[in-house]
Amino acid sequence: MNGWMDGCILLSKKGAEKDFKIEWNATRNLIAGKSLPIRGAIKSINRLLLEVRASVWAVLKTGQEEGALTVKKLLSFLTVAVLALSLAACSSNVGKNSNTIYEAQLTDREKMFLSIVNNKYFVFDFNVDENYKWVEIWVDRYEFGEKASVRSKLGTGLAMNEKGMLVITVNDADRMKSNWTITVESGGGTSTGRFAEEYIADEDASFSSVSGTRSSKSISIDDYEIVLAGICYKNQNAGSSMGFLTDEFFNDPDRNLREIENYDLVYLVKCKFYRNSPSQ
Incomplete structure (x- = not known):
């Protein structure tokens, strides 16, 4: 697990970083009111979180798969996705x-x-x-x-x-x-x-x-x-x-x-x- 300390891990699916970016951009549009209502944003974020969890589990299990993503990027995706879920769920209180x-x-x-x-x-x-x-x-x-x-x-x-x-x-x-x-x-x-x-x-x-x-x-x-x-x-x-x-x-x-x-x-x-x- 030195990869975590060194700032780089390997993800389990080829093109995972691209998938994350596509999913997150879609989610941001949803939250900003540019597409579907909040329910769609929550579903989109849930898919993103499940993808992150699957990738992390694969790293822990194998440690050697295609597609590289730095830990900082992974943590940012995960944290911001969680926050966006809260923001979307509470947006009606603005x-x-x-x-x-x-x-x-x-x-x-x-x-x-x-x-x-x-x-x-x-x-x-x-x-x-x-x-x-x-x-x-x-x-x-x-x-x-x-x-x-x-x-x-x-x-x-x-x-x-x-x-x-x-x-x-x-x-x-x-x-x-x-x-x-x-x-x-x-x-x-x-x-x-x-x-x-x-x-x-x-x-x-x-x-x-x-x-x-x-x-x-x-x-x-x-x-x-x-x-x-x-x-x-x-x-x-x-x-x-x-x-x-x-x-x-x-x-x-x-x-x-x-x-x-x-x-x-x-x-x-x-x-x-x-x-x-x-x-x-």
């Missing part, structure tokens, strides 16, 4: 609860496919009116309670009066490194950013993690940054228990940094919606 962002209610099937290739994932729906035209999403890294860096800030324009999605997935490449993917879906378009993250270099460390979101699932969008989710890492060799962050921390991290002082690493996923794009 216009309700304007200017809010909330944790997506995923089905068991969607959770299963996301968990196949990701150790951790966070999915959020949002509704915006015509006043908001831009969104940025990024990850802040903290070490022992102090902000160390800002990772992979992704900005993109928003479709007016549209429902969209923010998606963050984390795949642990090994015990000292993880691969992150950030995706914004809005108005039928998708923007994606990726970065690799290394933990504190200590070969003797034994990290455990706790992750999650705030308990209040719906958040009003205003002109300030929003903390969506957090992942806390701690070296278990240092002892002491682990607990997750409080809502007070999510509402105002700078005033509650004491909550993360005992963690080796903390990643906070943040976003901010803008009334104008940065170029204006």
Whole structure:
């Protein structure tokens, strides 16, 4: 299974990459309202997911078949397909609860496919009116309670009066490194950013993690940054228990940094919606 770590796997069917692209393009048209209703989009996505699952199973079983596709492409197809299914299923709610962002209610099937290739994932729906035209999403890294860096800030324009999605997935490449993917879906378009993250270099460390979101699932969008989710890492060799962050921390991290002082690493996923794009 070194092929997964090296970034390349072999698929079981010749031309599988082409089939994926055809199926996904058809699905995007369905979701955008250019062809069949939502039911057709869901059926199209289901076919895509079944094809991915069959290909992955063939790789696990044989490891040597025709047709190459990089792991990054495979993960992108799989993740975006799952997200599109949620977006299509919920599209009838566009216009309700304007200017809010909330944790997506995923089905068991969607959770299963996301968990196949990701150790951790966070999915959020949002509704915006015509006043908001831009969104940025990024990850802040903290070490022992102090902000160390800002990772992979992704900005993109928003479709007016549209429902969209923010998606963050984390795949642990090994015990000292993880691969992150950030995706914004809005108005039928998708923007994606990726970065690799290394933990504190200590070969003797034994990290455990706790992750999650705030308990209040719906958040009003205003002109300030929003903390969506957090992942806390701690070296278990240092002892002491682990607990997750409080809502007070999510509402105002700078005033509650004491909550993360005992963690080796903390990643906070943040976003901010803008009334104008940065170029204006």
